[in-house]
Amino acid sequence: MLRMPKFELERPASLAEALELLADASVESLIVAGGTDLLPNLKHELFTPARVVSLERLGELRGMRELEGGWLAIGSMTRLDEVAGDARLAARAPALAQACSLVAGPQLRTMGTLGGNVLLDTRCQWYNQTYFWRAALGFCLKKDGSVCHVVEGGAKCVAAASNDSAPALMTLGAELVFVRAGGRRVVPIADLWLADGAMNKKLESGEILTEIRLPPRGAGHRGAYGKLRERGSIDFPLLGVAARLELDAQGAITEADLVLGALAARPVRVRRVAEELAGLRASSNDLDAALGRVAQLAYKQCHPLPNVPGDHEWRREMVPVYVRRTLDAALARQGPVRDA
Ligand SMILES: Cc1cc2nc3c(=O)[nH]c(=O)nc-3n(C[C@H](O)[C@H](O)[C@H](O)COP(=O)(O)OP(=O)(O)OC[C@H]3O[C@@H](n4cnc5c(N)ncnc54)[C@H](O)[C@@H]3O)c2cc1C
Ligand code: SF4
Structure with missing residues (x-):
């Protein structure tokens, strides 16, 4: 059984009180909101704060x-x-x-x-583990160790x-x-x-x-999110795709943006999406080919690593599939996209 380590819990009743507690540099403190990620991480001894400051009472x-x-x-x-x-x-x-x-x-x-x-916090299949499990592996760069198990010889964590x-x-x-x-x-x-x-x-x-x-968005705003995961009922993403399109009054695309998650340490914005889609209407014969080109742009620019569970080469093959489905869902004002 995993045990919660000892720490002092503070439950301030106002933002001012919370800020005062956090300003005290003599005590190593961490913030807890819902606790759904922080508490498992504390049990895994990924963090060992002396004090945890809860925001729960800050209406x-x-x-x-x-x-x-x-x-x-x-x-x-x-x-x-x-x-x-x-x-x-x-x-x-x-x-x-x-x-x-x-x-x-x-x-x-x-x-x-x-x-x-x-x-x-970022996630990695070699990091989000118990202390015993991580110790058996010799730990890693992100916590307690000096090597990366994802990128051999890597000098930087890619969780x-x-x-x-x-x-x-x-x-x-x-x-x-x-x-x-x-x-x-x-x-x-x-x-x-x-x-x-x-x-x-x-x-x-x-x-x-x-x-x-x-920021405000007009009537022509369209957006959707697509998520690839092992168990549709609970898992973290193996891949996340967010799409935004802005349409003018005639239904032509004026802006487009595509950002993917669960690939690298930061979300990845796909380049040149707006240029491919600008001026096209949902009814245009050219739209299908342009959406296909955007899916290929994402494929070329995105390189999943074996940092999260799931075969990373399969995850890469799913990039254009999920990009296309998510863009289609945004245009059709549907979504989310979730089935592999
Ligand atoms: C089984 C399981 C499945 C999960 N699946 C997913 C998933 O599919 N997708 C996903 O995105 N997440 C997933 N999570 C993680 C987590 O549940 C969510 O990310 C959740 O939104 C975290 O919010 P929280 O309020 O519980 O954050 P906490 O756990 O309380 O805090 C998370 C981090 O944010 C900091 N923090 C929180 N609020 C503030 C604030 N206001 N100011 C400064 N710092 C702050 C904390 O110090 C901590 O570092 C999963 C967790 C579990 C246990
Ligand atoms: S990417 Fe490497 S350094 Fe970072 S958590 Fe995973 S194994 Fe550790």
Whole structure:
């Protein structure tokens, strides 16, 4: 049986109190939101903080509110099932609602939060294991060791960004609001990531993610999320595909974006998608061929590694399949895409 290690649990009743606790550099602290990833990681001794600061009582971090200029703010402690089931989001950010609807299983979506999903630690089949298992292997670069078992001789960890919401939020141009004692910063989500699986986010000490902000989108906004996984009822992604299209009043594509997750330490944006699709209408004879070219672009630019379970060569073959299905679903205002 895996045991929870000892730590001091703080349950502040206000954001100010939480920030004050986190500002105390004399105690190594970690934040817990829903705890659905952090608690298993603590049991696996991947982290050994002296103190855990829970955001559970901070009601101000829950729910959604409209901002000036048509932006929508989602509190970081908003549960994944609330995001997945919100009618507003289904219309204005379908890729995000669909991605959240496919995270883990129903119980975990009831506990897990959007903020926790955005800030999820990277995953690797050689890392998300018990201490005993990792010790038997001689540990690895990301924790307690000096070698990588995925890339022989690799100097950098390539554990995967496996958070389903991240590719969707990237296509949506989301911004993240971080607050710390005496400071605040707003970061476009595309600028959050580092290409290093040991720590794939640029975070400052003692800061809390308070809001995820979505820019306004017009009536021609289309989006969808596709997820490849072993067990449709619960697993992390073997591949995640988020697509965004913007159509003008005549139904022609004016913008397009495609971001894939679970490949590398950061979500991967496929290049030259907008150029291939610009100006095409759903009724155009050229659209089918252009979508096929986009699927091939993704195939050429994406190279899954044996960092997460599943045959990585098969995962690569599934890249164009899932890209095409997800783009089709976005155009048809359907999704999510989930069957292999
Ligand atoms: C069996 C199983 C299956 C899963 N499947 C999936 C899956 O398919 N897809 C997926 O994306 N995830 C999956 N997860 C992981 C997890 O359930 C989700 O990612 C969930 O959204 C994490 O949110 P949380 O609130 O529980 O985060 P926590 O576990 O509480 O925290 C996660 C990380 O974020 C930090 N953090 C959380 N909130 C904040 C904040 N507001 N400010 C600063 N730091 C913060 C924590 O310190 C921690 O490092 C799975 C987990 C399990 C156990
Ligand atoms: S990618 Fe390599 S270093 Fe990173 S967690 Fe996996 S085995 Fe460890």
